[in-house]
Each structure stands twice: as structure tokens, then as C-alpha cells.
Amino acid sequence: xxxxxxxxxxxxxxxxxxxxxxxxxxxxxxxxxxxxxxxxxxxxxxxxxxxxxxxxxxxxxxxxxxxxxxxxxxxxxxxxxxxxxxxxxxxxxxxxxxxxxxxxxxxxxxxxxxxxxxxxxxxxxxxxxxxxxxxxxxxxxxxxxxxxxxxxxxxxxxxxxxxxxxxxxxxxxxxxxxxxxxxxxxxxxxx
Numbered sequence: 001x002x003x004x005x006x007x008x009x010x011x012x013x014x015x016x017x018x019x020x021x022x023x024x025x026x027x028x029x030x031x032x033x034x035x036x037x038x039x040x041x042x043x044x045x046x047x048x049x050x051x052x053x054x055x056x057x058x059x060x061x062x063x064x065x066x067x068x069x070x071x072x073x074x075x076x077x078x079x080x081x082x083x084x085x086x087x088x089x090x091x092x093x094x095x096x097x098x099x100x101x102x103x104x105x106x107x108x109x110x111x112x113x114x115x116x117x118x119x120x121x122x123x124x125x126x127x128x129x130x131x132x133x134x135x136x137x138x139x140x141x142x143x144x145x146x147x148x149x150x151x152x153x154x155x156x157x158x159x160x161x162x163x164x165x166x167x168x169x170x171x172x173x174x175x176x177x178x179x180x181x182x183x184x185x186x187x188x189x190x191x
Contacts, residue, residue: 007031011038011046016061018043020094023059023068056104060094071095077104082120085127117151139163 010028017024029038029046040046049059049068058073074092081088085107098104107118107127117132133148138159140146145163148155167175 007036012048013038013040013044013046014049015041015044021061021063022073022094023049023061058094072097074098074104078106079104080107082122085118119152 009031011031013027013029015024015027016022024043027041027044029040029044031037032039038046045061045065047061047065047067049061053059053070056072056074056077057070059068060071061068071094073094074090074096075094077090079088079090079092079098079102080086082101082103088102092098103120103125105126108116108129110116110118110129110132115132115136116129118127119130120126121128130152131154132151133154134151136148136155138146138148138155138161140156140160141158141164143164146159
């Protein structure tokens with residue numbers, strides 16, 4: 001029988017998945033008074049995995065069981081295409097990096113009347129809202145009708161939602177009189 005009186009009754013151990021070798025949690029290994037050691041379950045190690053590495057990262061035990069490595073973990077989460085904002089199937093395995101053109105950040109949801117759309121901004125690796133007036137008709141003060149057909153374009157500040165009113169008969173008469181008076185006052189350029 002081994003001497004165990006100087007040994008603590010338990011020792012911290014760390015469990016892992018036998019398939020992926022990813023960290024599961026902590027357990028207390030119990031001291032065996034017969035062996036003077038701390039027998040471990042087949043899926044545990046005394047190697048300390050360190051602190052939680054944060055979102056979309058996990059710890060995985062090296063194949064030799066000597067230490068842990070930090071790997072990407074994008075399994076079981078939503079993924080979106082950065083060019084189209086469409087959801088993409090997630091078949092990533094533990095340790096896989098995100099493919100080019102894919103993000104795990106969900107685009108904002110906009111309604112039909114919000115007049116906004118998502119656009120991926122690679123410089124900040126996040127979505128940004130841009131104007132979305134595609135299919136919107138507006139008029140300018142001169143009576144011209146225009147349609148916006150491109151994403152990211154807003155109507156001009158002086159755009160009208162309906163055609164400008166037709167000039168009244170009185171306005172047309174005033175414009176004619178003003179034009180006649182101006183013609184009488186201006187000297188004849190042919191003399």
C-alpha cells in the first residue's frame with residue numbers, strides 16, 4: 001500500500017471529447033490510497049487548458065495529450081454571405097476557419113419601408129446600413145420623373161413625391177406679360 005497521508009484527497013483534472021479532443025470541463029480526480037496516485041478516466045488529463053479563449057474559439061487537446069491548443073470553432077452558428085447577405089449552410093468542423101466571403105455576424109433586418117440595406121464593410125469586418133431606394137420614383141421641380149435603380153443612392157434633397165403642379169392660367173398670363181415687357185425694354189440689337 002502506497003503512502004498517501006501527505007497527498008491531497010483530490011487533484012484537478014480536465015476532460016475532453018474523445019472524438020474531437022475539445023475541452024469539456026473540470027473534474028476532481030480522487031486519490032487512490034492503494035496506488036498513491038490519481039487515476040484518470042480515459043477522457044481526462046492533468047494538462048491545464050488555460051483560460052477560456054473567447055467567442056468562436058475553443059481549446060483542443062494535442063494528439064499526444066501533453067498540452068492544449070486554441071482553435072477556431074464556428075460550428076453550430078449562423079453564417080452569411082458578405083456579398084449577398086444570404087444565409088449559407090454551415091458544415092464547418094472544429095478548427096476550420098471561416099471561408100472567404102462568409103461571416104458569422106448576422107446582417108440587420110430591415111423592413112420594406114425602412115429604405116435601408118446591408119453592405120459588408122471589410123475595413124471594419126461588419127455590416128453597415130446603406131440607402132435602398134431601388135424602384136423609388138420621384139420628380140424634380142422641372143417636372144422630370146426619375147427612378148432610382150441602384151443600391152446606395154438616395155433621392156435628392158429637393159425631390160418631390162408627386163409631379164409638381166401645372167402652372168395656373170393666371171401664372172401663364174403673368175409670364176407672358178413679363179416676357180413682353182422685357183422685350184419692349186430691351187434695345188433692338190439689330191440697329
